[in-house]
Amino acid sequence: MATKIRLQRFGKKGKPFFHVVVADSRSPRDGKFIERLGSYNPNTNPATIELNFDKTLDWVNKGAEPTDTCRAILSYKGVLYKKHLEGGVKKGALxxxxxxxxxxxxxxxxxxxxxxxxxxxxxxxxxxxxxxxxxxxxxxxxxxxxxxxKNAPVEEEVIEETPEVEEEAPVAEATEEVPVSETTEGTEEEKA
Missing domain, CATH: 1.20.5 (Single alpha-helices involved in coiled-coils or other helix-helix interfaces)
Known part of the structure; x- marks a missing residue:
């Protein structure tokens, strides 16, 4: 039976939350699984990852293949680096x-x-x-x-009036004053 370490989706629309599980590769994404290894919440910054390190390392050593996202998560938590170091110990390099x-x-x-x-x-x-x-x-x-x-009281501006100097019109002296009665009489005679 080929086992995979993968994510099971939970949470509501737009707010995903995942469980990291070991499952048969033939089972559906949110279906039956063998063991739950931890959780992954990408909604926080930085993302919250909780893993049972020893169980995860044991499953990786047994040959469970992680999916791409799970591989990134395991690498981030150091599971794959620990497996690499254990391989060096087995070979005698460390x-x-x-x-x-x-x-x-x-x-x-x-x-x-x-x-x-x-x-x-x-x-x-x-x-x-x-x-x-x-x-x-x-x-x-x-x-x-x-x-x-806007609420300040409006100050009225005082306009200083300058006294106007009245000049006597020399025009009045130049024109002859004609009595009103003469002009009206003359016009009536001309009409008749």
Whole structure:
């Protein structure tokens, strides 16, 4: 019977959650399985992976073939590297102590990278939050200034009137003054 280490999908639409299982290669994806090895949640950042390391290593040593995604998960957790080091011990290239120290160094470096990524993510979230708060404070200050201008009492502008100097019109002197009664009489006679 050919066994595979693969993922079983759980969760709702758009929010997948997977179990890492050992199953017969002929069984359906979410069907019958032999043993559950752990879980994988890609919804978190970084992805949450929980594996029973010893059971997984045992199944890999027995010949269970991981799928592509499971191979990446096992490599990320160090199962495949541990199998590689055990192969070196069997061949006599390494001693058990050397293999254990190499694996411990690798785990320390891997944990350092993971913690660094988590720290970077929290720092970037904090920076984004601070930038958003600063932008919001600026916007609120602009709104308050506009409201203060709108609600300020209107000061009436006092226009100083300049006294106009009246000039006597020399035109009145040049024109002859004709009495009104004479002009009206003359026009009536002409009409008759």
């Amino acid at each position: 001693t058990t102590e050397q293999a254990d120290t190499k694996f411990a160094e690798w785990l320390g470096a891997k944990d350092g990278k993971i913690e660094g990524k988590k720290d970077d993510l929290t720092k970037s979230k904090d920076e984004v939050r601070k930038a958003a708060l600063a932008a919001e404070a600026k916007k609120n200050a602009d709104r308050a200034a506009a409201l203060a201008i």
